Amino acid sequence: MPSSDHTDDATGPAAVFDVEQALALLSLEEKASLTSGRDFWTTTPIERAGVPSIMVTDGPHGLRKPVASADNPGIGDSVPATCFPTAVALASTWDTGLLHRVGEALGKETRANDVSVLLGPGINIKRSPLCGRNFEYFSEDPVVSGDLAAALVQGIQSQGVGTSLKHFAVNNQETDRMRVSADVDERTLREIYLAGFERVVTQAAPWTVMCSYNKINGTYASENRRLLTDVLRDEWGFDGVVVSDWGAVSNRATALAAGLDLEMPSSGDVTDAAVVAAVRAGDLDEAVLDAAVRRLLTLVQRAQPAAQSTSTYDAAAHHALAREAAADAAVLLKNDAVPSLVADQPDAPILPLRADDASGIAVLGEFARTPRYQGAGSSQVHPTRLDAPLDAVRAIAGADIPFAPAFVTDADPDEARDRALLEEAVEIARTAQTVLLFLGLPASYESEGFDRQHLDLPAEQLAVLRAVAAVNPRIVVVVANGAAVTVAGWEQDAPAILEAWLGGQAGGSAVADLLFGARTPSGRLTETIPLRLEDTPAFGSFPGELGHVRYGEGTLVGYRYYDTKDVAVSYPFGHGLSYTTFDYSTPTATVSGTGTDATVHVTVTVTNTGPVAGAEVVQVYVGDPRSQVQRPVRELKAFTKTTLQPGEPQELQLELGARDLSYWHTTLDRWVLEGGEFVVSVGSSSRDLRGAVSIDVVGESLAGTLTHSSTFAEWIDHPVGGPLMRAELARPETSGADADGALTLDDASMQMIDDMPARVIAGFDGMLFDREALDRLVAAAAAHA
Structure with missing residues (x-):
């Protein structure tokens, strides 16, 4: 295992080939071959043109380079690498600086192993907590996902290796993932499912973007020109390589025309020949193929420093960083007061524990001895070492603390065995002062390739909790899982709950640090913990049926749904x-500029009012109470994490741009800022708002093009069409209008008229105006546009 922290300069040696010169040397057949991999993990070389091959491997929370040849998946057989906390955990740190440092470490290990591109991070939105791959994703919110992933990408790429932002796009389930059509409206697509990708592309410029398996509104992502070219390249400015997920290409020639550059893994000579045939038949423009090859050659050229690297890395330092990250990621959900163990002392929260109380501690649960620290599937890392929570607790306590496994994981039911394990655990708990009970989801519950069936912990684990609580009320539950689990049925039995997620190879030591107060918890939820599955926004439309999944909840995803609909939850987003x-001052907000140039400056002072140093995540939410479209009651738009000493205040300033106040207008087909009142709230969760301020923003004109099908209200409210329509109605022969062109109808009739398309009104003889008059109005409105 490398031990030096030396790394080559990220710029590396000079490029070994010229892209344009190499492209000019290539035959049509060679160009076609370059747009598919050579094998499972490497690109195709063209030796006579001086084009080398580069290697890509799985991430995203650690390097997974196969030990054997590059022509096999390598799952379970990869080189040792630091297994950092999974994305669900890293996101809960809300710390862009930390993620940048983790990214730097990942980049060093990637480069030290002669790998050019690390396949990650994954930032798909957690539409449902049932998604089996949620442990690989960041959040139910695109701002958190986008900003944290951008920091990770910047850190990785700072070491001269690339990333592959995935899975683009709307890949929110594992069920039927290779062919299901995600049917989603444009506004929801833009505001929720593309927004995080946009933030990473525009902030961090990943070297590659990986398209997903699924269809979007009936078209495979790999063949979706609007997604891969119109949006990704033309709107967002992405200039890197679009690579397929492994096996995601249905028709390679069609995919190339849509904007795909590289099919992975190798598909053999058959699809190479199909591309050549498509070019010769005129079905695929050779210039399109050339553009894809040029982008791929640019990637290969850019990656040569990593491919020729002699870098090493400090494995011990990276393990320490993984420990820091896992500690910052854990979320203390609950920490109720319990009777003191010291006579004449008041009740106090059960955590943190004191090392001198070690003689009274008992550890229960197989996960304490055999930790679950990462998810299953293509992201599995072979760790350089592994810290078990039981060993770490014993090391801090300096004592041989009693332990019982209490249950088994991923095993067939055995009533006699389970009863014996439970009874052993109860007997140990009966004489203990404090019980540390390690629960969690077995690996078989959540993985790439399938979705979860429910949100519950295993029944045998909850049986242990109930039995232990009956003999000892001082219980700290530590949970290991890759996505939200319900706690509503059992949290009353545990005064303290520490959500440790899948914390990577150092997660066991990190948990011990938190339990004994060596570190103060600072993790915050990036996904809501619901009371029950039936309360979740996508319930009833997940995972779809007959090849389609309908995103009927629209923009009301995650906390946007729970808060807008006032649905009770166990623990809210941001908790x-x-x-x-921490104490918050009353926030202030000032507005400068108008329309697309508007900027909002938010200021708040946060003070550590407690006894120890700690970090607070300050969250800024925006609501638009009078929008012409349905908007969530509040949406996260900015956040920052700050560490404060006891008694220390800090003034924080956060900036919002016009985009943070905007929504996607489906008629105008762009982002729009609708002027008026906005409410800016600051707090420590979406439901723990410490202060709010109203601001007035001057927006932009939202007047669209008037047509024969525009409603009467749209005509009257339009800055151009309104005067034209009133002038038409003011003509003496118009019935129902006065001399100023205002209708003289009762309220009920006006409501009906307002909602009528103009063409319908014109079709009624003698109503307000005829078809000829409407033709004139439409032409006049167009002339003034």
Whole structure:
């Protein structure tokens, strides 16, 4: 295992070939071959043109380079690498600086192993907590996903290796993932499912973007020109390589025309020949193929420093960073007061524990001895080492703390065995002062390739909790899982709950640090914990049927749904406790500029009012109470994490741009800022808002093009069409209008008229205007546009 922290300069040696010169040397057949992999993990070389091959491997929370040849998946057989916390955990840190440092470490290990592109991060939105791959994704919110992933990408690529932002796009389930059509409206697509990708592309410029398996509104992502070219390249300015997910290409020639550059893995000579045939038949423009090859050659040229690297890395330092990240990722959900163990002392929260109380501690649960620290599937990392929570607790306590496995994981039911394990655990708990109970989801519950069937912990684990609580009320539950689990049925039995997620190879030591107060919890939820599955926004439309999944909840995803609909939850988005407390001043907000140039400056002072140093995540939400479209009651638009000493105040300033106040207008087909009142709220969760301020923003004109099908209200409210329509109605022969062109109808009739398309009104003889008059109005409105 490399031990030096030396790394080559990220710029590396000079490029070994000229892209345009190499492209000019290639035959049509060679160009076609370059747009498919050579094998499972490497690109195709063209030796006579001086084009080398480069290697890509799985991530995203650690390098997974196969030990054997590059022509096999390598799952379970990869080189040792630091297994950092999974994305669900890294996101819960809300710390862009930390993610940048983790990215740097990942980049060093990638480069030290002669790998050019690390396949990650994955940032798909957690539409449903049932998605089996949620442990690989960041959040139910695109701002958190986008900003944290951008920091990770920047850190990785700072080391001269690339990333592959995935899975683009609307890949929110594992069920039927290779062919299901995600049917989603344009506004929801833009505001929720593309927004995070846009933030990463525009902020961090990943070297590659990986398209997903699924269809979007009936078209495969790999063949979706609007997605891969119109949006990704033309709107967002992406200039890197679009690579397919492994096996995601249905028709390679069609995919190339849509904007795909590289099919992975190798599909053999058959699809190469199909591309050549398509070019010769005129079905695929050779200039399109050339553009894809040029982008691929640019990637290969850019990656040569990593491919020729002699870099090493410090495995011990990376393990320490993984420990820091896992500690910052854990979320203290609950920490109730319990009777003190010291006579004449008041009740106090059960955590943190004191090392001198070690003689009274018992550890229960197989996950304490055999930790679950990462998810299943293509992201599995072979860790350089692995810290078990039981060992770490014993090391801090300096004592041989009693332990019982209490249950088995991923095993067939055995009533006699399970009863014996439970009874052993109860007997140990009966004589303990404090019980540390490690629960979690077995690996078989969540993985790439299938979705979860429910949100519950295994029944045998909850049986242990109930039995232990009956003999000892001082219980700390530590949960290991890759996505939200319900707690509503059992949290009353546990005074403290620490959500540890899948914390990577150092997660066991990180948990011990938190339990004994060596570190103060600072993780915050990036996904809501619902009371029950039936309360979730996508319930009833997940995972779809007959090849389609309908995104009927629209923009009301995650906390946007729960908060807007006022649905009770166990723990809200952004929630997380600490061993200290924080006080917020009343926030202020000032507006400068108008329309697309508008900027909002938010200021708030946060003070650590507790006994120990700690970090607070300050969250800024925006609501538009009078929008002409349905908008969530509040949406996260900015956040920052700050560490404060006891008694220390800090003034924080966060900036919002016009985009943070805008929505996607489906008629105008662009982002629009509708002027008027906005409410800016600042708090420590979506439901723990410490202050709010109303601001007035001057927006932009939202007047669209008037047509024969525009409603009467749209005509009257239009800055051009309104005067034209009133002038038409003011003509003496018009019935129902006065001399100023205002209708003289009762309220009920006006409501009906307002909602009528103009062409319908014109079709009624003698109503307000005829077809000829409407033709004139439409022409006049167009002339003034």
